[in-house]
Amino acid sequence: MRVLFLSQIIPYPPNAGPRVKTWNVLRYLADRGHDVTLVSFVRDDEVEFVPKLQEVCTAVHTVPIRRSRVADVGYFLKSNLTGRPFLIERDDLAGMRKLVQYLLAGEAFDVVHADQLTMTQFALDAFAVTGKKRPFTVFDAHNATWTISERLIDNVPWFLRPVLRLETERIKKYEAMLVTKFDHTMVVIEPDRGALMVGLPTAQHAETARKISVIPIAVDTQQLQPVQRQPDSLNIMTLGSLNYPPNVDGIRWFSQEIFPLVREQMPHVTLTIIGKSPPADLVQLAETYPGAVDVTGYVPDLLPYMEKAALMVVPVRAGSGMRVRL
Template sequence: MRILFLTQVLPYPLDAGPKVRAYYVLRHLASRHSVTLVSFVRPTDTRAAVEHLRSFCHEVHTVTMTRSALRNGWFFAKSLATGQPFIIERDWTTGMARQVRQLVGADGRFDAIHADQLWMAPYALWAQQVANGASPSLTLDQHNAVFMIPQRMADNERHMLKRAALTLEARKLRDYEIETCRRFDRVIWVTREDYDALQDQTPTNSSVPNSGVIPICGDPEGVAPVIRTPGGRRVTFVGGLHYPPNAQGILWFAKQVFPQVLAQQPDTVLTVIGKQPPPELADLPIPPSNLEVTGYVDDPQPYLAETGAFVVPLLAGGGMRVKIVEGWTWGMPMVSTTVGAEGIRVRPGENLLVADTPEAFAEATVCLLRNQAMADQLAQHGRAWVLEHYNWRTTYRQWDAIYP
């Protein structure tokens, strides 16, 4: 089968959840089919990353994504005028539309078009419209019920105007998401919870397509667990902080949870790993010896080796938090909020700890720092769990029912 695979982020290196999802789906499909990848790229994406993808794809084409505060302001105003969601207005570009049209212009070149995330759905629909003499099937891979992300952020936002803007975006995304899913031949969901959340928003006696639930998976067979130093004092967060729910979550932890941890474990170091950390972190009254904000790092393993507790303090988001799959793969003892662990098959108290209030989260974190045996047991059980349930080499065979 000839598949056109559309992505909003270049799916390599594997430094963000959406990249992990797209990369391993792409790897699986390319092992069985002829896959042409078309992806947006940012200035930080490298030629080496593109060449790596070319090593197993039939073709790889890239289109530059330009972002700026001024452009975002224009697209926000346009969104208000058109009623379209801001993120959809922002990510529609003539360059990508032109590239897609050029590729589908040849008669019958593609049998199927795969849109990775809602952002790329407009391009898949456009491709089907302009396909010359062909009618490729359309598949949408729904990483999230996207409307839930701004809605949950609005629920935790104190600034009145920001809350109103987020609520409006959530409402527009909900309507757009329902309509768009119905225009695809198949819709795959990362979690059942996301499907149910969108289905609950549909009018009575109508439904959103559900062609199956296939979780985000990693490659635990190919990654050895980190050998942790006994008595590690780092409390570590890993995640792209350009993603608003990650920034919101780590600020909540740093402001409301970590001071309670420090009161009981004064030598603990909050270690925040991820690009574009919020400047507000540096202004918090945490002693410099107890806070390390690294920014993006190519290899987090030196920090992970000194980690006593790996934290996932999310208050908003949708889909699956890949950092939990990664944490299990690395062999990390973890504490997560309920939202952070949402959509993932977990066994609280067996393969991670779950806490939702600042007091409970601090207590769980301190427990891991003080109880080496418990931390080791959680890490071992988590590693076994990810090998069984979130291994792309086995779980992604489910995609063969979508692309036979």
């Protein structure tokens, strides 16, 4: 089977939930002899991992992507003109669209697999394929994204709440369109199946539900071994990609609301915050609690930190899908 696999992130190394899921799906397909062409956005610090993906995939194509707050303003304005979610407009890059259209026109794929919400817009081009059999389309929904947006509304400044409410409704409508348009959709938990259909008339739920499968995220259990923890440790560890709003929200809440209460009872307790791209306010915690808070940024090996931790906390106030850290 020939698969065109569209990914919003370079799925290696498998050091975050989305990467763990996508990497294992790619390995599964390759191990079973399927011919996988991977198309992915790539950030500057991810280019070095492309050769690893070439070991698994038949072909790997990348399109550079860079985030910019200034550019985001333009994408937000465009979203208001088109009615599409900001998240969709932000990733609607001409380079990616041209590449996907070129591959669809030149090769005969059996399946187009859209990994995560923002890649679905490019997979929809498969419906315009002519002169050959149309590929089967799959939407791999890591989350019901509108639920994440909705749960963040109460946790952002008041002036952003109307914007986030509008984005939530747009995502809800867009995801409902996707589960009816795509040939099949995958979710990782049962509640997300229902959440993706909230924007549909009730009469369509039964038929649409048959096109949605629940497949939990796979992890490599052979690689995971029990940690030999240091006795008498007073260290609390938390981790997560800190460029992902629900992760930042949860860790910020814990560090501001819970950690001070713990310190009142146990003054020698320390906190280690691990994750890529920590925002400035989390970095400043190390100054607020000198010697007690360590904000490491990304670390290639978690084992030393897990060995010295008395416990790990995963504060969740907004999110969807599965928490792979657990």
